[in-house]
Amino acid sequence: MERTISDAKELFNLQNIHLIEPILTPIEYEGNYPFGNTESLPEITCLAELKCHSAFKNEEMDYSGLGLVWFQGNYAFPIEKAINDFIKTIPYRKICEEFSYSDM
Numbered sequence: 022m023e024r025t026i027s028d029a030k031e032l033f034n035l036q037n038i039h040l041i042e043p044i045l046t047p048i049e050y051e052g053n054y055p056f057g058n059t060e061s062l063p064e065i066t067c068l069a070e071l072k073c074h075s076a077f078k079n080e081e082m083d084y085s086g087l088g089l090v091w092f093q094g095n096y097a098f099p100i101e102k103a104i105n106d107f108i109k110t111i112p113y114r115k116i117c118e119e120f121s122y123s124d125m
Contacts (some may be wrong), residue, residue: 024080029068033068036087038087038090039088042090043062048060063092064096065093066092067089069088070086071086071088073086076119077114078119085119085120092106119122119124
């Protein structure tokens with residue numbers, strides 16, 4: 022997951038990337054792994070860049086942005102309901118980055 026977050030930072034040119042914690046599925050195995058139990062992530066990695074043409078924390082800034090990373094089982098819309106519901110609870114105004122057009 023660290024690599025995915027790093028990739029999102031580079032892709033979106035953002036430092037603030039919010040990871041929606043995935044639901045891990047145990048992998049059935051009758052033996053014992055030396056490193057503990059194994060789990061799998063949902064198959065599809067999703068990245069989203071959210072932008073707003075407003076700043077919320079600093080009046081001197083012009084716009085804001087936030088990257089999202091989540092994992093889901095299906096490739097295509099709609100976004101899974103549990104993920105969509107969680108996205109709605111993200112405190113965007115508190116955790117977004119803010120930018121100025123003069124910095125471009």
